[in-house]
Amino acid sequence: MSKATAAMKVAVIGSGISGAVCASTLARNGVSVTLFESARGPGGRMSQRSREISEDGKDLLFDHGAPFFTVSSNSDALTLVHDWESRGVVSEWTPTFGSFDCTSNKFLGPQQQCVQEGSEKKYVGVPGMNSICRTLCHDPGVESKFGTGIAKLEWMEEETSWSLEDSNGENLGSFCGVVASDKSIASPRFTDLTGRPPPLNLNLIPELANRLQDIPVRPCFALMLAFKEPLSLIPTSCISFKNSEILSWAHCDSSKPSRSTESERWILHSTPEYANRVVELTGRRKPSNETLNKVSERMFQEFQSSGLVSSQPFFMKAHRWGSAFPVISIAMEERCLWDRKRRLAICGDFCISPNVEGAILSGLAAASKLSEISSCL
Ligand SMILES: Cc1cc2nc3c(=O)[nH]c(=O)nc-3n(C[C@H](O)[C@H](O)[C@H](O)COP(=O)(O)OP(=O)(O)OC[C@H]3O[C@@H](n4cnc5c(N)ncnc54)[C@H](O)[C@@H]3O)c2cc1C
Known part of the structure; x- marks a missing residue:
């Protein structure tokens, strides 16, 4: 040096x-x-959101931002990711993907839907993003x-x-x-x-x-949900929603490597259009608890109306990412x-x-x- x-x-x-x-x-x-x-x-x-505590005093952890990431095979970033893997802070996650069409109320299972999500390896930080x-x-x-x-x-x-x-x-x-x-x-x-x-x-x-x-940026709401029992009607760990004005995507956070499986935790992402509508109505500054509660209820209602949710969550909270994605x-x-x-x-x-x-x-x-x-x- x-x-x-x-x-x-x-x-x-x-x-x-x-x-x-x-x-x-x-x-x-x-x-x-x-x-x-x-x-x-x-x-x-x-x-990783670590401030949440369940009724029985246990920590509830959620990757409420990026759920996973991919790296192209010729990218300079790949060497770093391999280094992080060897240091034990990154693992490959092998989720299954499905999609739910809110118009036809049909779930397309893992076999029918694989092209969109690509074949690149999905990486997650361990034990949290x-x-x-x-x-x-x-x-x-x-x-x-x-x-x-x-x-x-x-x-x-x-x-x-x-x-x-x-x-x-x-x-x-x-x-x-x-x-x-x-x-x-x-x-x-x-x-x-x-x-x-x-x-x-x-x-x-x-x-x-x-x-x-x-x-310009696109906002996004992330809804963190914890259930006592697994959502057994959902056959995959990730779902993309088609024809929903509210939801774009959901993933089972507790299915990632090195996460606690004491509860089943899901995270839903809103569509940018829904997030924009809420921001237009309530302003760009930090949202009030009242706004976040209303967003939680609306997003959960949409999830529930799919017929895929077999029980009530014991924990539910929304987070707003004002600048989730630069355009x-x-x-x-x-x-x-x-x-x-x-x-x-x-x-x-x-x-x-x-x-x-x-x-x-x-x-x-x-x-x-x-x-x-x-x-x-
Ligand atoms: C809901 C959601 C889902 C996503 N899904 C995916 C996905 O599936 N795959 C994927 O690859 N990516 C995804 N992303 C995008 C990915 O998370 C981002 O592209 C990436 O994390 C951006 O990193 P960054 O360092 O550029 O910015 P940031 O992570 O935004 O970091 C900027 C940091 O600067 C800090 N900061 C700002 N101003 C100041 C200041 N004045 N003083 C001190 N600190 C300051 C902020 O607090 C912040 O920590 C998602 C993002 C969100 C929100």
Whole structure:
């Protein structure tokens, strides 16, 4: 490791898979990394919800974001996934797929339906989807600070370094380079949600500003359900819903490897159209409990009307992902946005494709940009 690389201090903002991959790769290249995450734990949209407790006091865990991911066979991400497999934080999941047509009330079983889901291996984090990010955030050379939202990113021209501030106005130190792994860090949408300016002023990066100005997103509600008994009328572990205005997809979370099977846990995903309608009616800020309760009831009612649900859940709660899926990709070729002069990389799934693989590749690209210049310092 060169002296310059060792002296290079980089802040990574966000512990989703793009930020976590970037931080771990930089650290492996000898760069000193501090990762800041506004949430209590790692994972972003690959989180595992662990705050829920059943009536008898047992923890209920749900992968309420991405249920699984795939990686194409020629992808740079595959080497990483194999490494995570050997570290025991990723396993292959072999679910069965079916689809339910809400117009004809017919279930198409596993044999009839296989083309759409593809033949690629399905991977899950073990014991939860967030295990991958959690492990990467604690790799040697990465210092992770959770519950620390970055509210201001200031470029100090004289010192040629970045100064970071949290939402309490506390200075978090200065850094030679920054990786921002969430589009909200520079997006005007941040102001709509919080009433505050976004942490990064777009005027500072006029060459990149146009691309970050408006990245449309699709929202999604995830309904977490726990049943005492298995839903024996459902012959598969994943169901896609056809001709439903409310539901797009359901999967049996407790059927994944290394999950507790004390209860049977299902997660339903809403259609983007239904989620959009609710957001239009209730606003983009954090939904109230009343809204979430109404959404829970409506989604469960639709699930029940399929005739596939043989018992009542003892636990039911909805979560809203306001920006579940970016609709456009803003850096397909470069894989991340890069301002070399200020050593600023912006990465995430919105750069390449709205999935875990896209986020991994973007995080790797951001790490590569910063690692390249560390030798020139
Ligand atoms: C319901 C749902 C289903 C999905 N299904 C699939 C699927 O089947 N397969 C698949 O491959 N993908 C799926 N995805 C998409 C996948 O989860 C994402 O593409 C991927 O996780 C995005 O990772 P990311 O690092 O780009 O962003 P994120 O995971 O969103 O990470 C960004 C992180 O930055 C943090 N952050 C933001 N602002 C700040 C700040 N100012 N300070 C500090 N921290 C900040 C956020 O809290 C967050 O943790 C799904 C997503 C959802 C929501």
